[in-house]
Amino acid sequence: MSTDELAAHPWRLDSPLSAVPSAVDAQLKEYLNRSQEEFSHIGPLVGGAITVLRDFIVNGGKRVRPTFAWAGIRAALEGGGGSSPAAGIDQGAILNALSAFEFIQACALIHDDIIDRSDTRRGFPTAHRTFESKHHERGWLGSSEHYGISQAILIGDLAFAWADDLYNGSGLSTTALQRARPAWRAMRTEVIGGQILDIALEANGSEDVADSFAVIKYKTASYTVARPLHIGAALAGANEQTQTMLRNVGQDIGEAFQLRDDQLGVFGDPEVTGKPSGDDLRTGKRTTLINEALQRGDESQVAALREGLGKGEESAETDIERLRDIIYDTGAQAEVEKLIEARTQRAIESLRAGGLGADITAELTQLAEELTHRRF
Amino acid sequence: MSTDELAAHPWRLDSPLSAVPSAVDAQLKEYLNRSQEEFSHIGPLVGGAITVLRDFIVNGGKRVRPTFAWAGIRAALEGGGGSSPAAGIDQGAILNALSAFEFIQACALIHDDIIDRSDTRRGFPTAHRTFESKHHERGWLGSSEHYGISQAILIGDLAFAWADDLYNGSGLSTTALQRARPAWRAMRTEVIGGQILDIALEANGSEDVADSFAVIKYKTASYTVARPLHIGAALAGANEQTQTMLRNVGQDIGEAFQLRDDQLGVFGDPEVTGKPSGDDLRTGKRTTLINEALQRGDESQVAALREGLGKGEESAETDIERLRDIIYDTGAQAEVEKLIEARTQRAIESLRAGGLGADITAELTQLAEELTHRRF
Known part of the structure; x- marks a missing residue:
């Protein structure tokens, strides 16, 4: 960060979780500007592409992964067995490492949007559509x-390269980075593996609850919560017991978070979620909720679901209502709600019994509740 | 490597450059098997995807980048100011770091093949075609x-993640890795930047020699030779003077190598190159050679070139002959040959005057000549 920005976002070893997004935003902007300058000699066409990446990264995102990584660091330092500076945690370097998660996320989203053929993300055109429009407007060839x-594809790759540059060149001590290396490796392989699995299951038509749950485990829970917490804790030298506890807590929160997403994708109020009503019903995606319904439903319910799912814009609001009622009637909605509750409660109990300081315990508990009980 | 393989490929600090490919092959196989095992819990569908990546990496490649990185290490240790173990270079860790370059290359090739819509690579179906066939054979949806x-896209991403895991987790000392960090960062950004530039220039129809040469500089020369040499030298603690000399030598060799490729793409004997005769004429790619011809040609030559280039399989062998003759007549072939010679000679003279040991000087000189005077 520049001196001005540093002054606006002083980082301390007890900064609250809620301070992460704005501090990471400032750090990301500074890093992107610096990198664009550093590689400007490759020419303006590449500079323009980097601008697309910068706009993508700067325009939003809740910075969930940096927040959990910071929670892991705080947990280590507040009762989890780590201590600074013995842990080799340098305050100036922490924001670099936290920001690196957002570059991985940028790569994941940019590549996923190609794979899902998505036109918009957070209200803006997706990266491939932005490049497509530029090409079209300029009347270019091909x-x-x-x-x-x-x-x-290429600016996603660039984001992935810069994630590693930011992380490994963060300024955190080698000891710290070395402790976190297995978790850092696992996080990246698990999110890519989870996405490979997701696509393969969509292609082979699986309606197996265990299959859709495996995608939740790797593509969402591990990547979004469990590993960021684990990495943060390992960086700051948490003891084994705390690392394991946080990883399990993170897995539970992450699974509950995605199961909540499944519920909102069917039952969410479009005025609150900002997405079309019954989005998952229109795409026909075999989420855990929908696979539960297909497993629990009787013959006519299953037939009606198979017939009605995945009709895209064709589905009238009354068709969507009907599918929603069927899913509710099979008991799938209640079952998924139970899974969410069980995970959220187990996570909160583990946190309360985890022996961490009162502040970090309260902040993590609140975050868990927000993410799993959210209505949007 | 396993004990058996280590015994078959003992690595010493004076191992010749020619020993790199087989040692790296063995290391890559071992790493890929270990990684596949490590992440087998994500399930067989992901295991199958990793097998595609493994086959792609194992089936060939000349291991040019690991070879130059090793040359950089040897140069540092043989007169270039580095010394082991003061340089923090551990023999067991070196092969990990050298192998990492091949994972970057795997990502670059897999993603480039999507971008270029290529069906085959080294005689095998490209990765996206392999997945496409599997999908088709199984009668999957979509x-x-x-x-x-x-x-x-995803297994390319996985290769990129593993490149960093192998490199940063190689076991090389932090001091060594830290010294090489700017070069490692530059190499990855430059190859992606060069590819972004290449695609943009193809789309905007540039026929500017300077534009095509910028692609050579970043996408090929820097990535294939200059930065691997630079990284190796920095890892092993070479002094500034040696690092700069090797980077310049590498830039010259790399540029000459790609200019030779341009020549072979037009004038190469298909029986020797293994590629169709006049490949670049059929694709119409604006290489430096072709842009030179367009710049030097008179009105009728330029018109004939513009008319005849890029007709793909439609071009008869006599049309190809005619384009080839025009390019020759403009003097472009001779000019490019002069550029190749000037770079090769400058590189060899710098090496001879570089104060490095006799062995590494001779091996690097030989490699430079092979790569720039090759007929295939």
Whole structure:
């Protein structure tokens, strides 16, 4: 961060979790500007592509992964067995490491948007559509669509490279980085593996609850919560017991978070979620909720679901209502709600019994509740 | 490597450059098997995808980048100011770091093949085509083509993640890794930047020699030779003077190597190159050679070139002959040959005057000549 920004976001070893997003935002902007300057010699066409990446990263995101990584560091330092400076945790370097998670996320989202053929993300055109439009507006040669995909693959790659540069060059001590290396490796492989699995299951038509749950485990829970907490704790030298506890807590919170997403994708109020009503019903995605319904439903319910799911914009609001009622009637909604509750409660109990300081315990508990009980 | 393989490929600090490919091959196999085992819990569908990556990496490649990185290490240790173990270079860790370059290369090739819509690579189907065929054979849902592209994007990402895991977790000392960090960062950004530039120039129809040369500089020369030499030298603690000399030598060799490729793409004997005759004429790619011809040609030559280039399989062998003659007549072939010679000679003279040991000087000189005077 620049001196001004540092002054606006002084980072301390007890900064609250809620302070992470704005501090990470400032750090990301500074790093992106510096990197764009550093590689400006490759020419303005590449500078323009980096601008697309910068806009993508700067325009939003809740910075969930940096927040959990910071929670892991705080947990280590507040009763989890780590101690600074013995842990080799340098306050100036922490924001670099936290920001690195957002570059991994940028790569994941940019590549996922290509895979899912998505046109918008957070109200803006997706990266491949942005490049596609530029190509089209300039009347360039060849297929605008393929150009968009190609450049978006590449700026996703660039984001992934910079994630590692920011993380390994963060300034955190080697001892700290070394402790966290297995978790850092696992997080990246698990999110990519989870996405490979997700696509393969969509293609093979699986309606197996265990299959959809495996995607939740790796693509969401591990990547979004469990590993960021684990990495933060390992960086700051938490003892084994705390690391294991946080990883399990993170896995529970992450699974509950995604199961809540499944519920909102069917039952969410569009005025609150900002997404079309029954989005998952229109896409026909085999989420855990929908697979539960297919497993629990009687013959006619299953037939009606198979018939009605995945009709996209064709589905009238009354069709959507009907599918929603069927899913509710099978008991799948109640079952998923039970899974969410069990995980949230187990996580909160583990945190309360975890022997961490009162502040971090309260902040993590609140975050767990927000993420799993959210209505949007 | 396993004990058996280590015994078959003992690595010493004076191992010749020619020993790199087989040692790296063995190391790559071992790492891929270990990683597949490590993440087998994500399930067989992901295991299958990792097998595609493994086959891609194991089936060939000349291991050019690991070879130059090793040359950089040897140069540092043989007169370049580095010394082991003061340099923090551990023999067991070196092969990990050298192998990491091949994972970056795997990502670059897998993603480039999507971008270039290539069907084969080294005589095998490209990764996206392999996934596409599997999807098709199994009669899975959705578009086989889009499935192939999606999974290939993801295993490219996985290769990129593992490159960093192998490199940063190689076991090389922090001091060594820290010294090489700017070069490691630059190499990855430059190759992606060079590819972004290449695609943008193809789309905007540039026929500017300077534009095509910028692609050579970043996408090939820096990535393939200059930065690997630079990284190796920095890892092993070479002095500033040696690092700069090797980087310049590498830039010259790399540029000459790609200019030779341009020549072979037009004038190469298909029986020797193994590629169709006049490949670049059929694709119409604006290489430096072709842009030189367009700049030097008179009005009728330029018109004939613009008319005849890029007709793909439509071009008869006589059309190809004619384009080849025009390019020769403009003097572009001779000019590019001069550029190759100047760079090769400058590189060899710098090496001879570089104050490095006789062995590494001779081996690097030989490699430079092989790569720039090759007929295939």
